[in-house]
Amino acid sequence: MIEFRKLTKSYDHKVNVVDQLDMVINDGELVVLIGESGCGKTTTMKMINRLIEPTSGEILVNGENVLAMNPIELRRNIGYVIQKVGLMPHMTVADNIELVAYLKKWDKKKRRQRSSELLDMVGLDPALYLDRYPHELSGGQQQRIGVARALAVNPDIILMDEPFSAVDPITREQLQEELIRLQDEVKKTIVFVTHDMDEALKLGDKIAVMKDGKIIQFDTPENILKNPINEFVEYFVGKDRLWKSPEMLFAQDIMHKRPTGVLADRTPAYALELMREKETEFLVVVDAPSDRPRHMLGVITPRELKGKGTVEKNKMRDLMRTNHPTVTERTNMVDVLSLMKTHHVRNIPVLGEEDGYFKGLITYGSIVNIITDAITEIESDEGKEVSHDQ
Amino acid sequence: MTSNVSFLEFFIGRLPEVLNQTVRHLSITGTAVFIAIMIGVPLGILITRNRQVAKVILSVANVMQTIPSLAFFGLMIPFLGIGRPLAIFVLFLYALLPIIKNTYTGIQGVDDSLTEAGRGMGMTNAQLLTMVELPLALPVMMAGIRIAAVINIGTATIAALIGAQGLGSFIFRGISMGSNNLILTGAVPAAVLALTVDFILGRVEIWLTPKGMRK
Numbered sequence A: 001m002i003e004f005r006k007l008t009k010s011y012d013h014k015v016n017v018v019d020q021l022d023m024v025i026n027d028g029e030l031v032v033l034i035g036e037s038g039c040g041k042t043t044t045m046k047m048i049n050r051l052i053e054p055t056s057g058e059i060l061v062n063g064e065n066v067l068a069m070n071p072i073e074l075r076r077n078i079g080y081v082i083q084k085v086g087l088m089p090h091m092t093v094a095d096n097i098e099l100v101a102y103l104k105k106w107d108k109k110k111r112r113q114r115s116s117e118l119l120d121m122v123g124l125d126p127a128l129y130l131d132r133y134p135h136e137l138s139g140g141q142q143q144r145i146g147v148a149r150a151l152a153v154n155p156d157i158i159l160m161d162e163p164f165s166a167v168d169p170i171t172r173e174q175l176q177e178e179l180i181r182l183q184d185e186v187k188k189t190i191v192f193v194t195h196d197m198d199e200a201l202k203l204g205d206k207i208a209v210m211k212d213g214k215i216i217q218f219d220t221p222e223n224i225l226k227n228p229i230n231e232f233v234e235y236f237v238g239k240d241r242l243w244k245s246p247e248m249l250f251a252q253d254i255m256h257k258r259p260t261g262v263l264a265d266r267t268p269a270y271a272l273e274l275m276r277e278k279e280t281e282f283l284v285v286v287d288a289p290s291d292r293p294r295h296m297l298g299v300i301t302p303r304e305l306k307g308k309g310t311v312e313k314n315k316m317r318d319l320m321r322t323n324h325p326t327v328t329e330r331t332n333m334v335d336v337l338s339l340m341k342t343h344h345v346r347n348i349p350v351l352g353e354e355d356g357y358f359k360g361l362i363t364y365g366s367i368v369n370i371i372t373d374a375i376t377e378i379e380s381d382e383g384k385e386v387s388h389d390q
Numbered sequence B: 001m002t003s004n005v006s007f008l009e010f011f012i013g014r015l016p017e018v019l020n021q022t023v024r025h026l027s028i029t030g031t032a033v034f035i036a037i038m039i040g041v042p043l044g045i046l047i048t049r050n051r052q053v054a055k056v057i058l059s060v061a062n063v064m065q066t067i068p069s070l071a072f073f074g075l076m077i078p079f080l081g082i083g084r085p086l087a088i089f090v091l092f093l094y095a096l097l098p099i100i101k102n103t104y105t106g107i108q109g110v111d112d113s114l115t116e117a118g119r120g121m122g123m124t125n126a127q128l129l130t131m132v133e134l135p136l137a138l139p140v141m142m143a144g145i146r147i148a149a150v151i152n153i154g155t156a157t158i159a160a161l162i163g164a165q166g167l168g169s170f171i172f173r174g175i176s177m178g179s180n181n182l183i184l185t186g187a188v189p190a191a192v193l194a195l196t197v198d199f200i201l202g203r204v205e206i207w208l209t210p211k212g213m214r215k
């Protein structure tokens, strides 16, 4: 766990480039620091391994005050990946990866074994790459080595300062995927600096949006997207972002929250009347009135009612279809859409993930609403300059 | 034509003496450069740690370089007397600047991202110096040493004037006796010597360039 307490850095004792930060980063979390150039991301990060000394405040790592530790020892126990990669050009890939292990006086055999293992882990064949020099690698491969080097002595904490910003977009995407996979495997506590919101949303367990040395919002990607705390965060995230990241949109964000249900013992005539009144052709059969939590029993459409309108003894529970697909509140939009497509349905009931209660209904209409909302928001922003200055 | 042939005869006749003076010449410059390395390299490293001090040292060394060598020899006679020690001392001072300067610029030239990475991985200052900065600066430092050596071989001819011997002694005797052959007997080996040393040190420079950085 990393904890900042009123962490402050000032170079001139006038402006705080990092200003009274309070923050807790839990074990195994990947936290992204994001913000405009000069907002203090790098400074914040470098104070963790004491490449920069704080002016005031504290940093605790696993409860221990970093400022009381030997900085050399501290740095050897914290992985560090920088934008410019910084591989030693006069050392082979193996020697580069093994650098920290060498500094920590591991014996040669153990070091070599570890570097081979790490090359494998970052997807490079040890037999091919161990003895190469950095200039014989592509930019993407170099940064893979940079990541492997940071993992060499298996530190709990890894600091990454815009590690993927110097490579082309395709390689960047690959490296991001690999990091996600790697992080699944090794579960490190990672502080990751970027100014690419897509990257932040993709990688972060949590995102800290910074401005002028302060953290404006520290939250999950989902909350940053859906509940930006102020105009700045909203501007920074971009109004259209939610729309660009459909995997961040969940059923509960799209669904009608007061869907029409019909009780199981209603007659076909009642159902037809209800459809007419609500202008819908899709009713969910439920076991309780709408003021109470209710379960979905099945669905009724005009097809099921065909020819049954006058047969009073047929109730909904006898006519309803029970094999209609459903989703839970946390199903994302991409999955919802593909489900609609494969089942050729225009309506999907949404059930509670834990309690299984009927929570809402996604219809073509609700999806169109989401799209039009996004479009009108983007358009309304085009004319006016969003103000986000100090 | 005839003078050429006679120069060759003249030269061959004095070959033992030429070899003898070449060795002296080399030993004066070699000693001077060696001492300059021993002092210049640490000084060059030291001043990378402090920009202000670097400025001062480099300008002092620059000024020294501009003093005409003849004047320099003259000025130093009261302190060191004439002879070999004086020659070595002055040549040492001349060799100092390129060595300090190239050590300094060589280390300064090491990419910031490398020193940052090194520091970030927990290298001590000494480790950073020996494992990163010096290996990477070595070719540039070597170029400085090469320049110093070549300049010194030329300047050392003048050292004959203050009784330090060397190839210059042929030249000055030749001048006073009006003998072109004698002048050439000193000048040609001095030039060949400078070229040879330049070539050899050039090779060393390539050899010292870390493998991963050779093009």
Ligand SMILES: Nc1ncnc2c1ncn2[C@@H]1O[C@H](COP(=O)(O)OP(=O)(O)OP(=O)(O)O)[C@@H](O)[C@H]1O
Residues within 6 Å of the ligand: A011, A017, A035, A036, A037, A038, A039, A040, A041, A042, A043, A044, A195
């Ligand atoms: N050595 C220094 N002396 C004075 N000011 C500095 C120094 N280093 C950084 N700063 C200032 O501190 C502020 C924060 O810098 P920092 O490098 O943390 O920004 P950043 O958020 O990482 O920006 P970027 O996205 O451009 O990397 C900047 O305004 C910068 O000018």
Ligand SMILES: [Mg+2]
Residues within 6 Å of the ligand: A041, A042, A043, A161
């Ligand atoms: Mg930065």
